[in-house]
Amino acid sequence: MITSIDGRLYLNMLRAGAQRLDANRTAVNDLNVFPIPDGDTGDNMFMTVNAGAAKATESELLGDVATDAARRMLLGARGNSGVILSRIFAGIAKGVEDAAALDTVGFIRAMELGVDEAYGAVSTPVEGTILTVYREGVEKTAQAKPESFEELFDTLLPELTDSLEHTPDKLDVLRDAGVVDSGGAGLVYIAQGMGEALSGGAYEALSSSATPQNVDLDAFTEDSVLRFGYCTEFLLRLQRSKVDIDRFDTDAFTDWLNSVGDSVVCFKEGSIVKVHVHTKTPGDILNHCQQYGEFLTTKIENMTLQHNGSHSMQELKLRNREHQKPFGIVTVASGDGLRDLFTSLGVDVVVDGGQSMNPSAEELVKAFDTCNAETVYVFPNNSNIILTAEQAAQLYQGSDIRVVRTKNIGEGYAAISMFDPEAGDPETIVEGLNEVARGVVTGMVSRASRDVSGEVEVVKDDYIGFVGNKIYVDEKTPEAALTALCESLNAGSYDILLILAGGDTDAAHASDMAERLTASYRRSEVIMLDGGQPIYDYILILE
The missing domain is CATH 3.40.50.510 (Phosphotransferase system, mannose-type IIA component)
Structure with a gap:
């Protein structure tokens, strides 16, 4: 019987939770309310929790692990459910920040802080979502007053599951779609994994990537010139033998990084300094920083390869940091x-x-x-x-x-x-x-991922035209759907019809659509652009 948890057990529980969600994230993705192939809640939640579970500080002190894991989740959070999840663990971290270990009473109090933090992150909380599932699970568990962590999770899991099953009763959009809340489902899988870790066994850290990145090695050849430098990231553990940790001047340290690099992000949590910097001489930076402590992690990537591969942002321009x-x-x-x-x-x-x-x-x-x-x-x-x-x-x-x-x-x-x-x-x-x-109206055309009954009968693999969550038309081709959507929205009453063709849209079909819509709406200016966007065959912007 486990009556208290320390940092090592808590980190093992987080990793187990991440693994359980990873194994089921496709099922969570498929709990998509709207019938287009865009479900990503499972991916978002996995990348969020795993941002903390994969690389959090390994320590026997519960407060150290929880604080570092929560900070990483806050940075790694993606999507609404991911942000709420990161806030849940941020609240838990607040409740355990000074503790080496906690019993069930203390941990439940920390979980209750997670409820407060999660609700506080949303300007207008909606019941029937992950917020409800977590809150109701914690409330019922607190009432049970479990004496061991096995008992705590034996109580928490059924309550989370019961709350999840009732989310359609609280949210009409879930009931109409015939699904439960995807964020709540992801939370249940994480809790399942955390509970399983109490039975013993070590859980390895998983890769934090959503999908493996393919590096184009030919993007930097024997004749290339280093133009962009290296994206350099590291965690530096300050050492008492080298520096006065309490008096370490983060601002001065950041100023120095800006003098030798660019795109600096630097912050200090406890005795750990997190650094992101772009530089052509990463070795000089690492050598300099070692006078303050030792590295926990380092990552150095040639940005030329990033720019020619699947980087998350457009090319990062090097700027003079002194003049904003x-x-x-x-x-x-x-x-x-x-x-x-x-x-x-x-x-x-x-x-x-x-x-x-x-x-x-x-x-x-x-x-x-x-x-x-x-x-x-x-x-x-x-x-x-x-x-x-x-x-x-x-x-x-x-x-x-x-x-x-x-x-x-x-x-x-x-x-x-x-x-x-x-x-x-x-x-x-x-x-x-x-x-x-x-004041703008934005219509979308996309392939339907499933049948839907309602005002418009949607047939899987047809193309639907919609604005927000309202489906206006169902047609056999994207062009027919766009035409019908324009008619439904009275497009001719607008001055401009800006249409963005998707990445999978045939260029000839898009050109033909532009001509046809121009002929149909002579008082409006029709502009067809190649947007290249995924998911949506056409995006219609009416102004």
Whole structure:
């Protein structure tokens, strides 16, 4: 019988939870409310929890492990469920931060702090989601007053599962789709794994990557010139024999990094310093930093290979860190055409992501840093990325970060098109941009992933046209769906029809559609661009 847990057991439990979710993340992904192939909750939650489980500090002290794991989850959080999950573990970490070990009473109190932290992360909490599943599970477990951790999880797991099964009763969209909440399901799998770790056995750390990255070795040959330098990241454990840890000057250390590198992200947690820097001489930086302590982890990547491979952001420009410009713009999009479109509008950094590919908070933090601006305006362009952007804004201290709550590409395009840095102070500017975003209509065309009964009968593998969560049409081809969607939305009453063709859309079909729509809506300007986006065959923006 286990009556207390220390840092080593807690880390083993986290790794077991990550493994259990990893084995079931496809099942979680498939719990997708909307009938298009964009389910990614399982991937997002796995990458979030595994960001903490894979590389957290190994220590016997529970507080050290929980704090480090939570910090890593906050940086690695992706999607709404991932952000909420990271906040759950952040709350737990607050409850155990000074403890070497805890009994069940103390741990339940920490779990209750996780409830508070998770609900506090969401401006308008919605019941019937992961929030409800976790809260109800913790409340029922606290009432049971378990004396051992085996008893705690024997109580917690059935309560989590019961709450999950009742999520459709609390949320109509789940009931109509015939599914339970995907975030809640992911939480149940994590809890299952954590409970299994109590039975013994060591769980190995899993790779943190969603998918393996393929490095193009031919991108840097014998004749290449090192242009971009190296993306250098490390965790440095300060050593008392080398430095006064309490008096270590993080600001001065960061200033030094900026003098020898670029795109610096640096923060100190306890005796660990986390560093991200771009430099052509990583060895010099490592040698310098070793005077303060020893390295826990290091990662050095040639950015030429990153730029020619599957890097998460557009090319990072090297900037003079001493002089910040007044403002910068970061947006999220996927597809070469969309990246070019936003760049042409003056966007500084286009973070690769969108539906089914939500960027992490850390990726957004790096984008903020790249802007090198006093104020950075962020356009998430996806309702599942807004929380991540807001979390990244809280984590980054180098600029005033302002999140414009754009929920799709159309809203982002319209808002960025109307961006005026002279329109007032940052708060006034954001209010105006949010108003612009609310005034645009964005329609989508995508292949249906399953049959759906409702106002529009959806047949699997047909093409549906929709705005938000409302499906307007079901047709056999994407072009027929786009045509019918334009008719349903009375597209001719708008001045501009901007259409973004997807990555899998036939160019000849897209060109033909542009001609046909131009002929149909003579009073409107029809613009067809190659967006290159995944998932959506066409994105229709009406202004």
